[in-house]
Amino acid sequence: MRYTKLSLKLLFNYILVLFILLLPYQALAEEKTEKSTPPAQVKEAKNPEIQFQEDFFDFGKIEQQKSVSHIFKFKNTGNADLVINDLKSTCGCTAALVTSKVIPPGGNGEVKVTFSSKNFQGEVKRSVFVSSNDPKNSKVILNIKSFVQAFLEVKPKFINFGSLKKGEAISRSLTVKNLTNAPVTIKEVKSEVKDLKIGDFEKEINPEEETIINLTLNPTTLLQDLLGNIEITANQHPDEKLIIPVSGRIIGDIILMPENIYFGMLKKSEKSEQKIKITNNSDKTLKLLEVKSSLEFIKPGFNGDAILPKKSLELTLSTLPAAPAGPFRGKIEIKTDNKDQPLLSAMLSGAVKE
Template sequence: MTRTKRVSPGGTVFGAWQRGAAAWLSGLALIVAATGNLAAEPDVSRGPRLVLRQEDHDFGKLETDGGGQHAFVFTNAGDQPLKLERGKETCGCCTCVCETKLPDGGAIGPNESAAVTLSWTIKRFTGAYHQSSTILTNDPRRPEVMLAVVGRIVPVVRALPGQFVFSSPLVGATAWSEVRVYGYRSPPLKITDCRLSDPASAAFFETAISPLSAEEVAQEPDAVNGFLLRVTLKPGLPLGPFRQDVVLATDVESKPKLEISIQGQIAHPVSVAGPGWDSRAGVLKFPPVAGQAGAQRNLLLLVRGPHCQATTFRLVRVAPKCLAVELGPTKASPDGQSARTPLIVRIPAGSPPGTCPGLPAGEAGQIVIGTSHPQQPQLRLLVSFTVKE
């Protein structure tokens, strides 16, 4: 009996054919997959295409209250319109105004160019300048472009500091303050006149002008020349605030006049300082006080001037009686120009409830201190407090 020999699928003839077919199908699948991936990617040869060769502009130096503009050229190298929109701008504050102007219609045709113009106006600003404007596009490669304008703003004429400040000169004393006036363009600045604006108090002020040295001018960037202007305050102004203006005439056509204010306050030689003290109202204020706990304020009596170390104090009157007031030992400053005396004001624990108890309704407490100072023989401090039950 003859037996039939079977050939398995993995045999020589059929197996080889099966393996070849599988390899061919696998390669075909890879080709189809690769073709599908390529079809999913955008066609980079079509659509709008932005070409921009400059994104920032340095205008160098510009004088305050001046302005300028610059055109950035946008080119569309694509085959469809390039659309532009304004985005965020970093300027628009009170010291500068920056505007962005797009092409008419906000679009650039294929193979065409157009300008996006940035213009700026500077007001009351000096120093390094940097402003930017964002432009939004429909080019998927560059959906956003930031244009920048940079430079340095310099004044024509400027006073540094901007005013004369007298820090509480004493009554009857002499004091002075200085300002430097710089010119920033050629030919050098000339000051042709100097006067005081208020004739009523002009007799108490004296002005003097002198040119700055080359070394002093070099300390101010961009300055060409400058002057030192000193104002001396003479004795005689009454206690309280004072104000005056120095008016300078210059040879600069765009800045023919420069006004510099003088401010200060004539002060008593003896003053009070410390927590809770309101110097404008002359009142020592306590927050609500718990009767069983009490409260305390630590103040200082400050004396300035030639009589500071010889001035002594004594308590003349304290009201209401529940207030406890104590003067400490006087200590002079190391330079001998001032002295301080501690003043301790207490509301003792167990004080009766009420607002300034012991006084008529609506009347504040009071501390009267006598001094040996020839210009200020007495101090009067009001005290405001409420004791809770």
């Protein structure tokens, strides 16, 4: 029995030593097997890649009312077609793709950016946004800068005469300053606005000095919006016009408020009321001859009313249950005996839910 246990112990030790001796050979065999088995190939993804040579350009000094352009060049450094989806720019700047919208791998493209100095003055910065199918850089921002050198400075930059009546004269003025180092002579001051008169002024302006141009508006017509420009041209810069926008409104003695009446969102068969106010600023009694709605389901309250001088009257507009579902737009018209304002009108709008 003792002999058997001793034999088994020796046999176990022998097997253990043999196993330890064989371990390096097994590791070597596994390493050889790994080296002989080629790694699995990873398929490369195909994507476009947009790369601009530059994303900023400085035009330097330019004069007013001038346009300058610069071309931004780019390349598709990816391995799939690059598609330019959109170009957007900020005010005073335009952008155009002067090459194909689709750029193949390795191909080149160009974006032309044009800046118009208009009436800008001093440093101006603008941006262009280039959108493409590049997954890593879908929107590229191109920036430009310039310094707009004005030869004349005009204040104010726009004129608003506000609301005024027919025959009611109102005055405004423009101050024009010479920003150059030499005298400047005003060649012409021209207005597109009817009934706007331009007064006399000193035409020659020395460096750093200014002249004042007086303007008088005396409207001869009623109920019109004043929209137009004043243009100033100098002999030294005949191709450059300074443009000053002009606005205002001519009103009559009869005023209807509000001019836009919104009934809101109404439920089906819901009744709603809105009021309009008519003011008679004339010296005579105003007769309302007829009040008519272009929408059958909006009824104006009217009883052949008259409005005394310097007085006001409110009319009620009511919706009827027959109002159809959906949005609506219409007009309310009021006929009067005033020869200058025989017809007053206001817009109607709203919506009826199902």
